Amino acid sequence: MQSDKGTIPLESAIFTFMFNISAFLAAATIYTRYKIVEKKNRTYCFSSPALNLVSFFLGLLGCIGMSIVASFQGLNVTVVHDAGALLAFVCGSIYTLLQSIIFYESCPQWNSLWMCHIRMIISAVCCAAVVLMIVCASLVSTTKLEWDPSEKDYVYHVVSAICEWTVAFSFIFYFLTFIQDFQNVTLKISIEIDGDIGKKN
Numbered sequence: 001m002q003s004d005k006g007t008i009p010l011e012s013a014i015f016t017f018m019f020n021i022s023a024f025l026a027a028a029t030i031y032t033r034y035k036i037v038e039k040k041n042r043t044y045c046f047s048s049p050a051l052n053l054v055s056f057f058l059g060l061l062g063c064i065g066m067s068i069v070a071s072f073q074g075l076n077v078t079v080v081h082d083a084g085a086l087l088a089f090v091c092g093s094i095y096t097l098l099q100s101i102i103f104y105e106s107c108p109q110w111n112s113l114w115m116c117h118i119r120m121i122i123s124a125v126c127c128a129a130v131v132l133m134i135v136c137a138s139l140v141s142t143t144k145l146e147w148d149p150s151e152k153d154y155v156y157h158v159v160s161a162i163c164e165w166t167v168a169f170s171f172i173f174y175f176l177t178f179i180q181d182f183q184n185v186t187l188k189i190s191i192e193i194d195g196d197i198g199k200k201n
Contacts, residue, residue, distance in 0.1 A: 012073055019070030023063045029175055030059035030095070036185055037102060040110055047105040055098035062091035086134070089167050093130045096123040096174050110181070119177050126170035133163035 034056040041047055068084025100120045103111050136156040 016070045020067055023066035023070070026066065026171075026175070027060060027063040029178065030056060030063065032182065032185070032187060033099070033178060034059075035187070036181060037106075040106065044106070044109055046109065047102050051098060051102060055095055055102065058091045058098065059095040062088045062095055065089070065091060082137075085164075089130050089133065089164075092171055093123070093126045093167065096126055096170070099123075099174075115177065115180075119174065122170050122174045122177070126167055126174070129163040129166040129170065133160050133167065136160035136163065 034052060037047065037052045038049070041049060041052065065084045065087030069081060069088060072080040072084065096119075100116070100123045103116045103119050107113055107116050137160040139156040140153045140160065142153065
């Protein structure tokens with residue numbers, strides 16, 4: 001599994017640090033995408049605002065799941081770790097699916113059809129891998145670092161690990177398809193102070 005070596009001291013610290021950074025960057029990307037769709041939707045009304053909002057919250061839940069995976073190592077707190085992984089992978093895959101639907105709805109004003117197809121293919125691979133990963137992981141009777149090919153659950157473990165990496169790279173490739181959309185966007189943070197704060201008598 002991706003996080004197996006993250007249970008060993010030193011590696012566990014690096015794994016936790018990098019995974020939490022990844023979760024933060026993913027959340028920032030998801031928020032940016034949410035605001036872009038919200039802004040464009042005000043002009044063209046191509047998609048339901050509720051679909052964008054649900055997608056946004058599912059994406060954030062997936063990021064929370066990533067942070068849980070990073071904070072609770074698999075061999076030490078298995079139940080919490082697996083719950084976080086399930087949250088990250090399931091919510092993340094649904095997020096890509098909902099975003100793919102939104103991309104189709106915004107075509108051709110904001111997206112080309114071929115790019116919509118690419119995003120849907122990535123999303124479909126991601127969702128299929130999540131289902132297969134859950135099935136195979138549920139058939140594995142034990143959690144450990146070292147496996148012998150002769151063990152009965154070895155095949156399920158390997159297939160589950162392959163699916164896990166497939167999902168992870170699907171997320172990365174899916175986020176990479178956002179680059180073109182983000183190139184023409186500027187985010188600004190506005191701070192307003194109400195009342196008489198800072199005024200001298």
